[in-house]
Amino acid sequence: MLVPVTPDLLVQFIPSPSQGVWHLGPLPIRGYALCIIAGIIAAIWIGERRWVARGGKSGEVSDVAVWAVPFGVVGGRIYHVITDNHLYFGANGHPIEALYIWRGGLGIWGAIALGAVGMIIGSRLRGIKLLPMLDACAPGVLIAHALGRWGNWFNQELFGKPTDLPWALKIDPQYRPDGYEDYATFHPTFLYEFLWCVLAFFVVIWIDRRLRLGHGRVLALYVMAYTLGRGWIETLRIDNVQLNDVLGLRLNVWTSIVLFALASAYFFWAGRKGLGREESVYHKPPLADDAGETSDSSAV
Template sequence: MPSLQAPLLTLMSIPSPSNGVWHLGPVPIRGYALCIIVGIVLAIWIGERRWVARGGTAGEVSDLAIWAVPFGLVGGRLYHVATDWELYFGEGRNPVTALYVWRGGLGIWGAIALGAVGAWLYTRSRGIKVLPMLDALAPGVLVAQAMGRWGNWFNQELYGRPTDLPWGLEIDVAHRPTQYLDVATYHPTFLYECLWNLAAFALLIWLDRRFRLGHGRVVALYVMLYTAGRGWIENMRIDDVQLNDVLGLRFNVWTSIVLFLLAAAWFAWSLRRHPGREETVRTREPEGGRGDEEAEDAGSGAAAPEESAGRAPADPTA
C-alpha cells in the first residue's frame, strides 16, 4: 500500500521542536541554555559524590564550579569562533554576534581546556591535587555533554546525513542545507552522541570501581572514550564548517584522533609511573583546619584507620 508508506515513515521519525524559545513575560527561556544548565548541575552532583568518596570535602566541587564553569563557557565559545570565524568576521557579518552564545556554538575542546584551567586555579588555591579532582569530575562531564546535545535538538542543528531509517530526525526547511531542501529526515547525531556519552559514563564508572584508577587515568579514559565516539559521529554530519575538510577529514575528526593518541600515551605512562590511586588528595590542609567530618572525628577521639591516614573510607560510588 504505497499510499501509507510516507505517513508511516513520518509517524516513526523523530520530530524536532517547532520552537526552542519560550517567554516568561519579557524574559526568553531558551531550550539550548536549559540543556546546558541541566548538564552542569548533574556534573556537579556526580562530581561532588565522587570527590567526597575519594577523600575530599563536601562542597569543594560546587566551589570549584564557580571557577571552572565560566572559564569553560568562555573557552567553548572561543574555540567555536576560532574554528568558524567567517560566521562572525567575514564580509557582511556582525562581530557582535560572536557573543550570542544562546544561538548555539560551544566547542567542547575549548570548554574542557579553559574549564581545566579554572579547576587548576581553584585546586591550587585550596591545596588540592588537581589530578584526583579531575578524575572525580570526568565521568560527570560526560553526562553534562549528553544533556547539552539536546540543545542542538532544540536549535535543529548539527544533524547528520539524510536517512529514511525509522529514527530519522525531522528538520524544518528553514534549517536544512540548500542542497537538501527536498529531504525531510536526517541522522539524529545529537541523539547518537548523547547515548554514546551515557554508555561511556557507565563504562568509566565501572572501570574506576573495578581498578581504582588514579593519577589522571580516569581523565585519560574519558578523552579516549569520548573521542572514539565523536570521531565516527562527526563524520556523519553535513553542516558546513570553515575547517570542513583537512586531508579528507573534518577538523574535529583530526582533533579526536590526536587527542585519543595523547590520552592513550598518558594512560600508559601514568600506569607505569604511578600504579594504583593517590594516597591523599591534598598537598596541604585547607585554610581554617580540617574538613567538618574530620573535625567531628577528632572531637570524638575515634578516627578510623583509613581516615587517620588521610584517606576516605572505601565507597562503592567512587
C-alpha cells in the first residue's frame, strides 16, 4: 500500500546523503565516481588473486583492465543514453549532457558487452586464453556492482516504489519522480542490489572451489546469479526509462530473463560435455622466469 508523507512515516528510514559532491578548490569530488572507482579497484584486486591461482602471471589482469575498463565505461554510457534517450534528446533535453558521465548513468548491460570486447583485445595482446580470464574476473565484477550501487545512493536515483518499511530510503523532494511528490520514503533498491551481489559473490566462489569450474562456466554462473537478483529488484523500480513496459515488463527484466536462460543453458551444456578447468591459461606457455604463482591457496 502506498503511504503518503506523515510525521509517523519519517520516524524510521535510511537517510540520503546531504550532498554527493565535495570540492577541493576547483576540483569536484563526486560520490558516484568514488563508488565506481572503488568497484573497479576491488574487481581488479580479486581478479588478480584468482588469475594467479589459476596459473596466470601477476599483473596481467591489470593489463587487460586497461582495455576492459574504458570500453566498459563507454558501453555503459551508450546503453544508458539509448534506453533513456528522452533525457537528452527529448523536448527539454540537451544532447551535450549525454557526455556528462560524472552525473551518473551507466547501463550494466552495455558495460558488460563492451567491457568484454576490451577483455578480448587485452587478452589477445597478452597471448591469454579468453575464457580462463573471464572466469577469473567474473566474481570480482559482482563486488564492483555492489560498490557501484552506492553511487545511486549519493545521487538519490534509481530507487523503488514508496514504502514505510523501517529500512525505507528517504528521498529529498527535488529527486522524487512525477506522481510521487507526496511520498518521502522508497524501497532502497541500491541496498537490495548491494546485498544480493555480495551474497552472489560468495556463492559463486564457493561453487567454483567445489567444482573447479572452467571454460566460461564461472562467467555463466555469475550471469545467472546477477540476473536472478536484478530481475526481481528491477520490478520494484519506478524510474521512467525508455521502453519502460514491454509486454508488461520493464526492458531490464526481459534482458535479465534472456541472459539467465542463455547462461544456464551454457553452464549445464558445458557440464554435460565434461569441460573442466583449463590446464593452461595461455595460448603458448610463458617464459620460465615470467611464470606466476599457481597455488590455489591464494584464490579468492
